Amino acid sequence: MKVVLKNLTKRFPSRTKNGADVIAVNNFDFEIPDGKLIGLLGPSGCGKSTTLNLICGLEPPTSGQIFFGDDDVTRLPPENRGVGLVFQNYALYPHLTVLENIMFPLQNLKGPEKMTKPAMREKAMTAAKLVQIDTLLERKPSELSGGQQQRVAIARALVKTPRVLLMDEPLSNLDARLRLQTREEIRRIQQETGVTTIFVTHDQDEAMSISDMIVVMKDGVVQQIGAPQEVYDNPVNLFVSMFLGTPPINVFDGKVENEKLYIGSEAVLSVPGVKDQPVSAAIRPEGFVLDENGPFTLNLSRVEVMGRDTSVVSTHPASRNVTVRSIIPARNKVDRSARTVRFSLLPDKVFLFDVDDDLRLPFVVE
C-alpha cells in the first residue's frame, strides 16, 4: 500500500497568550512507495513523531491530506485506517499475558469482522511466530526482556494485518548489541510481510542501515528524501551533511578564489564551477588522504587506533568543530611525533555550502 502525504501541516497553538504557534510539521509532501521501509530521521523536536501521529490518526492534521493507496484517510479514526503502531515504550498492557496483549486488537473487532476465539488465537499465534515469541505466550510483559517486549509490540501491531506499519523510535530502549540484532529483525519482518513501514528515529546509523529511503527533517520541514547512500553522498544542505555520518563531518570556514578552495591560507582543492565567495567547506572524515606533499596542513593532536582503520585527531584554526577527525586505513602510518600532518582531499567527499542559506554549491568533480 503506498502512502501519500499531501501538504501535511500540523500547528500546535502556543501555550502562552501572545506566543507564536508551533508548527510541528510544515507542508510535508511525499509519496511512499508500496512495500518499502522508510526511516524518518531528524534531531529531537523536529516533528517526526508528530508526522507519525498524523499518519496513524492519533492527531488530526491542521491542513493537508493523507492517502493510503487511493483512499483518503485524513478524516478516518485510527482503527479504520488499517495501521499498526509500535510505541516507543511499547505500551504493552502489564496485566495481560503476551497472548492476551496480541489478541487485544482482534477482540475489539465488531460487526461482520468479529472473530471467534479459536480464529483470534490462530491469528495471534501466526503473528507471534513471525516475531519468534511463540514460546513466551503465557508470560506477563514484566517477565520479558526489552527485546522480547519489542517483539510483542510488533506482533500486536501486525496482528490485524495492517496496510501500513508505523514504529516510533523502535530501537531507542534497547542496548547496543540488541539494537543491531533488532534492526535486522525489523528488516526481516518487514520483508516477510511486505507491509509498507515507516519508522522514526534520531539515530542516523539505524535509519541508514535498514531503510530503503530516508527522510531527513528539521524544525518540521523536510530537508531531503532519498536512498540512504544517495543522501549521504549528496546532501542538499549543511544540516543534512552534518546530521548524517559517524564520526560527523568536519566543517571549515573557507573561501573560493579562482575556482580554488582556500582553507586558511592553503589552496586545498580545485573546485571548478564555483564563483569567488566565502563558503562553508564540509569534509567527510574518510575524505582525507594521508599525503606528505598534500596541500592541507593540520596540527596533529593524537592518533586513535580502531583496528580496521585509524582516526587522526587534529586541529585547525578555521575549523568550526573543536577537533578535526579524519579516518585513514590502518596500514597508513602517521608519524605521531610530528607537530603537523598533511592531507590531500577526495573531491567527492568535500561539500561546499553557501554561508548565508547553507545550500549546497555544486562543483565539477574531475
Add this chain to the structure above:
Amino acid sequence: MNKKSMKGWLYLLPAILFLGCFMVYPLIDVLVYSFEEGYNSASQTYLGVGLYNYSYVLRDPYFLQAVKNTFILVIITVPLSTGIALLISLGLNAIKPLRNLYQTVYFLPYVTNTLAVGLVFMILFKKTAYTDGLINLMIQWFGGQSVDFIDGPYWAKMFVLCFYTIWVVMPFKILILTSALASVNPEYYSAARMDGTRSFRIFYKITLPMISPMIFYLVITGFIGAFKAYSDAVALFGTDLNAAGMNTIVGYVYDMLYGNSGGYPSFASAAALILFAIVLTITCINLLISKKNVQY
C-alpha cells in the same frame, strides 16, 4: 550480637519503647481483662477466670444491635462510597476546565470537623417543634410524607448515618483515585485508541486493572474504618446511642467503660476483642481476594 546490629537496635529503641508501652502492653492487658470475670478496676480484684465475659457480651441485646448496625453500615457504605468516588474521579479526570476548583470542593469534607458536619446534618435532617428540617421540607414539596430522620424509624436513622459516612469518607477516596487515574500511562490509551477499543472496554480492560491496587487499598481501609465507626453516630444521634438504637461496636465498648452503664472493663475488653476478630477475618478475606485479582 555484632556491632552493626547493636546500632540498629539502638536506633529502633525509642519506637520499640513507645509502642511497647502504649500498644503492646495495653493489648495484652485487654486480652487478660477479657478473661477475668467481674474485674473491678478500683480494687484491682476479680472473681474468677473464664469465658463468662464473652458469653455475656454475645447475649447482650445492645451488643447484638451494635453488631447489626455496624455490619449494615459497612456493607452499605464501603461499596457505595468507593463506587461513587470512582465515578467522580473518572469525571474529574475527563474534564480540563475548573478541574482544580472541583477537586477542592470535593476535598472540603476531609478538612471539616466531624462534629461540625454532624451539626449541619442535624439541621438538615432533624425534626423539631419549629421546623421539619430542610430535607423534610423538600420531601413535602415533592408531595412526600415527612420523616423524622434523627428520632424516627430505624431505616431513616440508618439512612442518615450511611449518607453521612459516605459523605465523610468520600474525599480521601477521590484524592487517592484521581491520582491513581492520573498515573496511568497515557500511551495505553493511545494504544487502545489505535485498535478502536470502545470506551467501556477501555475502562473495564485497561483502566480498572491498572488502578486495582489502589481500589483494593481503599476497600480494605474502608472496611476497617467503617468497622471502627463511632464518632459519626455520636455526632448525629448524641451520646446515648443504645437508647437511639444506633450504637456501633466501638460505641458499645465505650459505653461499657464510661457510659451510663459504665464501669465494666471486662465486658468492654471482650467486645473489643470480638471486634478485633471480626476485622481481622474480613481483612484476611479481602487480602486473599485482592491477591487473586491484583496481578501485577
